[in-house]
Amino acid sequence: MRPFDYQRAERLEHASQLTMPESGMSIAGGTNLIDLMKLQVETPETLVDISRLPMAQIEDTDEGGLRIGALATNTATAVHPRVKADYPVLSRAILAGATQQLRNKATTGGNLCQRTRCYYFTDTTQPCNKREPGSGCGAIDGIARLHAILGTSNQCIATYPGDMAVAMAALNATVEIAGEGDTSRSVSVRDFHRLPGDEPWRDNVLKDGEIITGVTLPKPIGGTQIYRKVRERSSYAFALVSIAAIVDMEDGRISRADLAFGGVAHKPWHDPRLSDHLVGSEPSAALFDKAADILLDTAQGYGENDFKIPLARRTLSAVLAQATGTEI
Amino acid sequence: MPITVNDTQYDLPDDPRVSLLDFLRHEIGLTGTKKGCDHGQCGACTVLVDGMRINSCLSLAVMHDGDTVQTIEGLGTETDPSPLQKAFLEHDGYQCGYCTPGQICSATAMLNEFANNWPSDASDDLEAAIDMSDEEIRERMSGNLCRCGAYVNIVAAIKAAAKEMAA
Numbered sequence: 001m002r003p004f005d006y007q008r009a010e011r012l013e014h015a016s017q018l019t020m021p022e023s024g025m026s027i028a029g030g031t032n033l034i035d036l037m038k039l040q041v042e043t044p045e046t047l048v049d050i051s052r053l054p055m056a057q058i059e060d061t062d063e064g065g066l067r068i069g070a071l072a073t074n075t076a077t078a079v080h081p082r083v084k085a086d087y088p089v090l091s092r093a094i095l096a097g098a099t100q101q102l103r104n105k106a107t108t109g110g111n112l113c114q115r116t117r118c119y120y121f122t123d124t125t126q127p128c129n130k131r132e133p134g135s136g137c138g139a140i141d142g143i144a145r146l147h148a149i150l151g152t153s154n155q156c157i158a159t160y161p162g163d164m165a166v167a168m169a170a171l172n173a174t175v176e177i178a179g180e181g182d183t184s185r186s187v188s189v190r191d192f193h194r195l196p197g198d199e200p201w202r203d204n205v206l207k208d209g210e211i212i213t214g215v216t217l218p219k220p221i222g223g224t225q226i227y228r229k230v231r232e233r234s235s236y237a238f239a240l241v242s243i244a245a246i247v248d249m250e251d252g253r254i255s256r257a258d259l260a261f262g263g264v265a266h267k268p269w270h271d272p273r274l275s276d277h278l279v280g281s282e283p284s285a286a287l288f289d290k291a292a293d294i295l296l297d298t299a300q301g302y303g304e305n306d307f308k309i310p311l312a313r314r315t316l317s318a319v320l321a322q323a324t325g326t327e328i
Numbered sequence: 329m330p331i332t333v334n335d336t337q338y339d340l341p342d343d344p345r346v347s348l349l350d351f352l353r354h355e356i357g358l359t360g361t362k363k364g365c366d367h368g369q370c371g372a373c374t375v376l377v378d379g380m381r382i383n384s385c386l387s388l389a390v391m392h393d394g395d396t397v398q399t400i401e402g403l404g405t406e407t408d409p410s411p412l413q414k415a416f417l418e419h420d421g422y423q424c425g426y427c428t429p430g431q432i433c434s435a436t437a438m439l440n441e442f443a444n445n446w447p448s449d450a451s452d453d454l455e456a457a458i459d460m461s462d463e464e465i466r467e468r469m470s471g472n473l474c475r476c477g478a479y480v481n482i483v484a485a486i487k488a489a490a491k492e493m494a495a
């Protein structure tokens with residue numbers, strides 16, 4: 001690990017100031033950043049410990065929703081009585097990720113900002129446009145198995161590996177961000193992560209010096225909530241494809257279909273055309289298949305990961321069938 | 329503020345790069361906690377911090393001032409082993425023993441998580457009382473790998489210890 005200057009942030013503004021230079025990085029649970037610092041993939045000169053800032057609360061909002069502090073651990077969120085009762089898709093997504101030891105340390109903010117990455121990114125002997133702009137993409141010319149099928153660019157085809165944010169995208173949650181001085185802004189989770197485009201080194205829309213303070217969930221929307229994670233072993237593995245679904249029915253027709261996908265893109269994938277297509281229709285195998293056509297109309301495989309295209313199609317059908325009680 | 333490890337207070341290292349794992353092993357000589365992967369993947373380094381199990385390899389020691397850490401050395405002794413330590417011996421919950429301190433620390437916390445009725449990925453219902461089935465134990469212990477493959481006996485040991493503690 002490269003030497004760095006360790007600073008503990010005493011106040012939020014302090015954290016913002018210290019992370020303003022590009023060489024300053026915040027650390028919360030440390031489970032992603034320390035891993036990458038050991039590999040010398042991340043080499044901050046100043047490490048700003050934000051873990052003692054008062055941002056761990058999970059509290060009701062005036063609108064009937066729930067605000068999850070940036071430092072609430074993944075465990076605290078997953079076992080929170082209101083999350084289990086009102087936002088079960090979020091509990092399920094968190095519990096499907098990593099291990100209990102990691103979830104005990106992982107925080108809301110750190111989980112959102114964990115690097116979108118691939119095994120070329122973490123291997124400093126390999127080219128990677130995300131780690132070293134302009135060096136090329138090892139995966140496009142090499143073995144791309146966990147890689148993206150949607151929203152890729154000719155610069156980077158990595159997938160965002162998180163589970164929690166996929167559920168938050170289905171729930172249409174909002175990320176709250178504090179910036180320089182006393183400024184603050186909020187961004188929908190659906191717009192928080194970026195596609196790689198020409199700047200694959202930028203995973204999300206945070207600017208230097210910006211700190212996530214929390215995530216707000218809208219008031220409960222009920223429905224059948226499912227998180228289905230398809231992986232290469234039954235536990236403790238990243239998603240090949242995952243789906244967070246919130247689906248409701250009225251008089252035999254679908255009245256809500258909020259869907260988000262993990263493992264397929266550089267960000268949690270949300271396609272508003274899916275809900276337009278599904279809502280108002282009677283559930284059927286044909287309807288689900290058409291939904292997959294829409295989802296995958298621009299999908300592109302890179303060899304080893306071609307299987308993700310049919311896998312995403314089948315997983316979508318299976319989740320919609322389960323959510324609507326339809327035989328397929 | 330110092331860090332408390334197994335009821336003894338220690339000063340934190342000057343070099344902020346020292347992981348909690350290296351601090352325990354190299355700076356204060358508690359070598360019971362093991363280093364497997366050093367990247368959060370194997371669980372050999374599992375310790376309890378303020379009662380919660382974590383991977384000590386992915387944590388910086390300097391971030392733990394004021395915290396209370398329990399390692400395998402703090403759970404029991406040769407003459408007075410904890411129920412889990414005893415059960416691992418009785419059920420052959422290991423072969424080479426390298427993963428065992430991590431397994432036992434992890435299982436110690438896991439029994440509390442069951443007692444708090446925290447659900448896991450294997451739970452059918454997020455809110456109902458959870459039955460300590462083999463499937464639940466396996467899912468909850470999935471962060472502790474055992475290269476010797478002693479998994480069957482590890483599950484047996486955990487069930488036996490849980491039973492003894494409930495009696």
Ligand SMILES: Cc1cc2nc3c(=O)[nH]c(=O)nc-3n(C[C@H](O)[C@H](O)[C@H](O)COP(=O)(O)OP(=O)(O)OC[C@H]3O[C@@H](n4cnc5c(N)ncnc54)[C@H](O)[C@@H]3O)c2cc1C
Pocket residue numbers: 025026027028029030031032033034035050070096097098099102105106107108109110111112113114115161162163164206210211212213236237238239367368369
């Ligand atoms: C072996 C292994 C398996 C894993 N499996 C999964 C999995 O299956 N599913 C899954 O979802 N995740 C998985 N993870 C990733 C894990 O969930 C993340 O490492 C964790 O959520 C990161 O949170 P943290 O608080 O530890 O972040 P840190 O490591 O502290 O920080 C990560 C990044 O976020 C930034 N950051 C932290 N907090 C803030 C904030 N408040 N504002 C702005 N920036 C911030 C940091 O600067 C850093 O860049 C796995 C990790 C490991 C090591």
Ligand code: SF4
Pocket residue numbers: 116117118119120121127128129130131136137138139140155156157158200
């Ligand atoms: S896919 Fe992205 S992260 Fe992976 S090697 Fe290519 S540029 Fe790097």
Ligand code: FES
Pocket residue numbers: 362363364365366367368369370371372373374383384385386
């Ligand atoms: S040594 Fe910490 S998880 Fe492997």
Ligand code: FES
Pocket residue numbers: 421422423424425426427428473474475476477478
């Ligand atoms: S007993 Fe040898 S690794 Fe588990």
